[in-house]
Amino acid sequence: MHEQLLTKIALNTDIGIIVLNSEKTIVLWNKWIEKTSRRASTETIGKSLSKVFPETIGSRLDQAISGAINSGNSALLSSAWNLHTLPLFKTESTDTRLMQSLMIKPISFDGESYCLLEVFDVTNSNNREALLREKTSESVHALNAAETASKTKTEYVSTVSHELRTPLTSITGALGLILGGVVGEIPEKARGLIEVANYNTTRLLSIINDLLDIEKIEAGKMEFIFSQVDLNQLCSQVVEHNQNYAQSHNVRFECHLNKRPMLVSADTHRISQVLANLLSNAAKFSFADHAVTVTLNEIANKHCRVAIQNHGNGIPESYQETLFEKFTQVQGNQSASKGSGLGLNICRAIINKHDGNIGFHSILHDTTTFFFDLKLVDSAN
Ligand SMILES: Nc1ncnc2c1ncn2[C@@H]1O[C@H](COP(=O)(O)OP(=O)(O)OP(=O)(O)O)[C@@H](O)[C@H]1O
Ligand SMILES: [Mg+2]
Structure with a gap:
């Protein structure tokens, strides 16, 4: 009773199950495999796997099956890494191949060696992975472009600031001297205007110095003498x-x-x-x-x-x-x-x-x- 129930579960479960005996002859072919291989179990049971799928002869999959039967080794194959998985299809109507992950395990029963093949549909997770890879690569490109733009902007700000600082320093100096009376008495009306000009150039100079300092700090180039x-x-x-x-x-x-x-x-x-x-x-x-x-x-x-x-x-x-x-x-x-x-x-x-x-x-x-x-x-x- 128990065994029958287990066989029923294996036949109806939502992953692919194939069991081969030591001769690599198919002894179990579940419904999921029937659907994705488009072959009924009546066509496959009792036949060797290489007869049903000639493309598996000498493939990585064939070697893994031999390894499981002869040496008791398990193996994991995947469509993403190994081209030689099973020829299974996503739907009955189209020839879209199913991305699969294939677990090959040795089992022994009643003193006999068998090989269990478990097949998982990984199409969705593979697609998600591909999408993720694509998005990651887009983000890396965007990041590189942003970094280049930011570098160009920093260089631009720095060049402009340097170019502005020299003439501004001399204007501020000259205005300071005029206000200090070096060129003689300044008419009252002119003094007010010169004071405004002096205040604003000083302020501009201090902004430019701040920008240059920030740029130096960010580039790790600010020097310190302790x-x-x-x-x-x-x-x-x-x-x-x-x-x-x-x-x-x-x-x-x-x-x-x-x-x-x-x-x-x-x-x-x-x-x-x-x-x-x-x-x-x-x-x-x-x-x-x-x-x-x-x-x-x-x-x-x-x-x-x-x-x-x-x-x-x-x-x-x-x-x-x-x-x-x-x-x-x-x-x-x-x-x-x-x-x-x-x-x-x-x-x-x-x-x-x-x-x-x-x-x-x-x-x-x-x-x-x-x-x-x-x-x-x-x-x-
Ligand atoms: N003592 C304070 N009391 C109230 N607000 C302050 C005080 N110190 C700083 N702040 C606030 O912090 C802000 C940032 O100060 P920060 O020194 O970075 O810039 P700033 O003085 O506006 O310009 P600058 O770059 O010329 O120094 C000020 O604009 C002000 O809003
Ligand atoms: Mg301040």
């Missing part, structure tokens, strides 16, 4: 140099230095650049007539924290993740001097190069504090 620096001294110098900027925004910079030397290994020029941007941001986004404070403190793990705090509208929590990305500017935060939104991105790249950490915390309509932490150099060394 030396031992006392952050107390560096901070007070940068604050001093930027005091005019604070005044132009009706704020004042106050420096609370640490009594102990805060020695770090840093690139003076680049850390000054970070400080200058954080100070300019603090001034730009501060309520008028308030102080912007710079404090230096030793924090955990032998690090020094430089914190720049201002009073202003602040930065909503939602910007925590993105503020240091290029061109991110807080919506609704107004400032008399417009920036390009590159400053913090450059600051982060510089601090990362110092193995440091940069961040901010902000209480809306109250205080905003930007900080960066650098490792202290052991002064005993």
Whole structure:
């Protein structure tokens, strides 16, 4: 009873099943195989497989069957890798070949050796695989094209920026000299116009410098010259140099230095650049007539924290993740001097190069504090 049931299942199951005896004669030919080979079991049972399918003689499949019967080896053949699988068809009406995966297994029964062939239709998964391969190759092409375009764009921006910087530097210099009185007294009407021109060329120059810096950072070409620096001294110098900027925004910079030397290994020029941007941001986004404070403190793990705090509208929590990305500017935060939104991105790249950490915390309509932490150099060394 049990055996009959199993035979019925084997005959009706939705995969192809063929059983051959040790003479390679067919002893079981199920319905699925009947359908896909277009041969009824009555035509095939008792015949050798090579008679039913002469194309299998000497093929990889034939060798695998011999291997299963004679040496008890299993094998897996697939239409994708081995052309010599069984000639089976997808439908009765068309000659579309079935993509198949063929498992060849040895079995023994009642002291006799048999070979079991299990055939699986893999047409759909093969098609999906082919489609996937095609899409992957399209994506790789698109990626290559995008990379080339991006490289061309970067080179273009860099060339244009370089070409613009030289004449702009000389215009800014000349305007500065005129405003400084080098060519004598300037009529009041002309002074206003020259001041506007000077402000805008200076701003343009700073955008161009930022673009060039970003390009250098992205190409890994920004150079750093490290030396031992006392952050107390560096901070007070940068604050001093930027005091005019604070005044132009009706704020004042106050420096609370640490009594102990805060020695770090840093690139003076680049850390000054970070400080200058954080100070300019603090001034730009501060309520008028308030102080912007710079404090230096030793924090955990032998690090020094430089914190720049201002009073202003602040930065909503939602910007925590993105503020240091290029061109991110807080919506609704107004400032008399417009920036390009590159400053913090450059600051982060510089601090990362110092193995440091940069961040901010902000209480809306109250205080905003930007900080960066650098490792202290052991002064005993
Ligand atoms: N202290 C602050 N208070 C409030 N908002 C700030 C503060 N600092 C930075 N921001 C916000 O972060 C944005 C990005 O600052 P970032 O320095 O990158 O660019 P920017 O100052 O606009 O332009 P620039 O490239 O000239 O520095 C600012 O535009 C502002 O919206
Ligand atoms: Mg800025």
